[in-house]
Amino acid sequence: MSKPVRVEPGVKMRDADKMALIPVQIVPTERDQMLRKPSWLKVKLPSNTQRIDEIKQAMRSHGLHSVCEEASCPNLPECFNHGTASFMILGDICTRRCPFCDVAHGRPLPPDPEEAVKLGKTIHDMGVKYVVITSVDRDDLRDGGAQHFADCVREIRKYTPEIQVEILVPDFRGRMKVALDILSGEAPDV
Secondary structure (H helix, E strand, C coil): CCCCCCCCECCCECHHHHHCCCCCCCCCCCHHHCCCCCHHHCCCCCCCCHHHHHHHHHHHHCCCEEHHHHCCCCCHHHHHHCCCCEEEECCCCECCCCCCCCCCECECCCCCCCHHHHHHHHHHHHCCCEEEEEECCCCCCCCCCHHHHHHHHHHHHHHCCCCEEEEECCCHHHCHHHHHHHHHCCCCCC
């Protein structure tokens, strides 16, 4: 049996490092055997990246994350260029290591207690009318992060009362009743 790997808090594991912890051998496909992507699937980069840069700068200056960047979404240029972004709360390190997802795995740092306020202010400054909030899985938190979601929804509405809020929540690792009780206090629109 192999020796367990100790992952330090805050260290991101991606790609081969992340996959090495799964007890399944993954054999990469040879380049000449790979199928080409269909033309309709290819994304054209916008000629002007100003809006993309503005959104990235707004997130970085407030210490926020987007699932678009962290999961290496190929649609990022299109969405950011149209002023659309999905915010990812509870840090940028997931406690799970799903092979289909490019979000970093590891032992996350404790949640930022100021993240909800930063999120509310940033969204207000961006002037958006609809926001999507998702998160990494946080199996290390007793409520799976439900209270943090509720705090974020409350702060977003505090700074931008007319906004519509959509949340994409994790499965809360079997603590769904507790999570739903918490979230019902600050219910999203979607």
